[in-house]
Amino acid sequence: MLPSSPAVVAAAAVIVLFVLLVAVRRLRAPSAEARESKRAHEAARERDPPVEIGETYEFGVTELTDHHSGEEVAVGKVEGFVVFTEDIPGGLSKGDVIRAKVLSFNEGRTSADATFVTKA
Incomplete structure (x- = not known):
C-alpha cells in the first residue's frame, strides 16, 4: 500500500x-x-539580395505553390535567395530549370517576385 x-x-x-x-x-x-x-x-x-530588379536569372524550380495573388507560382532560389515566379506555363514541374525576370522585392528584401521568361 x-x-x-x-x-x-x-x-x-x-x-x-x-x-x-x-x-x-x-x-x-x-x-x-x-x-x-x-x-x-x-x-x-542581413545581406543584400543577390538579384537585381529588371535582370533575368536562371534557376531550378523547387516547388509550385499558390501565391497570395491566387495564382500558381514557381518557387526557386538564386544563391539561396527565394524567387517567386508568376505567369508560369502549364506543365511546369518541380526540378525544371527556368529563366525569370525579377520585378520587385518583398518587404524586408528577403525574397523577390519575378515573371516567367522561358524554360531553360
Whole structure:
C-alpha cells in the first residue's frame, strides 16, 4: 500500500504537473525544419539580395505553390535567395530549370517576385 500523507500526495502532484509541462513544451516546440527556415530568413535579412530588379536569372524550380495573388507560382532560389515566379506555363514541374525576370522585392528584401521568361 502506498503512503497517503498529504506531503506525499502533494509531491506526487508536483511531479506529475512537471512531467506534463515538459511534454506540452516539447509538443509545442518548433520543428527542426521550422527552426532552419527561421534561421535562413534572418540570414537573408542581413545581406543584400543577390538579384537585381529588371535582370533575368536562371534557376531550378523547387516547388509550385499558390501565391497570395491566387495564382500558381514557381518557387526557386538564386544563391539561396527565394524567387517567386508568376505567369508560369502549364506543365511546369518541380526540378525544371527556368529563366525569370525579377520585378520587385518583398518587404524586408528577403525574397523577390519575378515573371516567367522561358524554360531553360
